[in-house]
Amino acid sequence: MSGAPRDHERLMRLATYASTATAAVLIAVKLAAWVATGSVALLSTLIDSTLDLAASALNLMAVRHALVPADDDHRFGHGKAEALAGLGQAAFVVGSGGFLLAEAGSRMIHPQPVSHGEWGIAVMVFSILATLALVGFQRMVAKRTGSLAISADSLHYTGDLLINASVIVSLLLAAGTGWPLADPLFAIGIAGWLMINAWQIARLSLDTLMDKEMPEADRERIRAIVATHPGVQDHHDLRTRTSGRQGFIQLHLELPGDLALIEAHRISDEVEKALLAEFPGFDVIIHEDPVGIRENRTEFK
The missing domain is CATH 1.20.1510.10 (Cation efflux protein transmembrane domain)
Known part of the structure; x- marks a missing residue:
């Protein structure tokens, strides 16, 4: 700690x-x-x-x-x-x-x-x-x-x-x-x-x-951070919530389909690090998807 x-x-x-x-x-x-x-x-x-x-x-x-x-x-x-x-x-x-x-x-x-x-x-x-x-x-x-x-x-x-x-x-x-x-x-x-x-x-x-989403301004900051990484093509299913002092961010990254697993993992770690720099103490969960795979998309506006 x-x-x-x-x-x-x-x-x-x-x-x-x-x-x-x-x-x-x-x-x-x-x-x-x-x-x-x-x-x-x-x-x-x-x-x-x-x-x-x-x-x-x-x-x-x-x-x-x-x-x-x-x-x-x-x-x-x-x-x-x-x-x-x-x-x-x-x-x-x-x-x-x-x-x-x-x-x-x-x-x-x-x-x-x-x-x-x-x-x-x-x-x-x-x-x-x-x-x-x-x-x-x-x-x-x-x-x-x-x-x-x-x-x-x-x-x-x-x-x-x-x-x-x-x-x-x-x-x-x-x-x-x-x-x-x-x-x-x-x-x-x-x-x-x-x-x-x-x-x-x-x-x-x-x-x-009731796990209400974080304010839209914070969600826009998250989207902007994710979009700045050159290896990320897009993202979807962004979910956020807070519980006391603890916050949680979950999202799916869209990466090139032919990307090696080790490279996809590296990009995910870099995005997580950037998010934690802006939202210290949060729990960040990232899932990597090939570009265009959104069958299970559940994000609400």
Whole structure:
């Protein structure tokens, strides 16, 4: 294993530890603030942080499993554990949004004043600063490692930033203007944002679990690399997918029919090397065909 993959594994583990620790700290401070203020909008962020902790713990376990190397029973590795964790996160977010809508609906019917709003505001400012630091670190890790689980967790915490800012506004309106409906109205808006986040996380996870093709721009780069080799006449049946940090490229090369086997093998190795230079860490599978042989072609546009 090269130094870069080891560094990626270390960063991914650090990101899961950081998110779990951040969620635990925010639960403690938000619980104290909610008890003091009675704000349903603040309760919404407490619920969200509680689910954040559960989702981050799930993420931690999934990332640890995804980093296990391929074995005899899992020849393609364990990368899809990250996508399963993403679906779990989406379920947590939907649950928190539904509970929040129920609480906000009750407060719309029976409004209650918000007390000690300044305590809640102070907690939200602290939450924003802590979440900003976490999201910054997660985005750096996701960019360097390509981890779906870390990306999903970062997207979730990015939504938390907007939630925390909204709670500050709702507390200012409810406590400063004496308009108690501001609190549940903002809570409803927060629930809507949580649902949007859940859909984004679930969509990314399902794309991986269903072996969705890589973006067309990447597929065009693969085609261009293959076409640049002077010994390759054409190619077909290009298939791509990703599983966690691992990517897979499969294709058929079309070579002259009278080419010696050793020469065909050399050309295939050179194409593979060129692809790995552009897509490091990928698993590349190449099959050599004589020019014009496409009876089993199954490529879709």
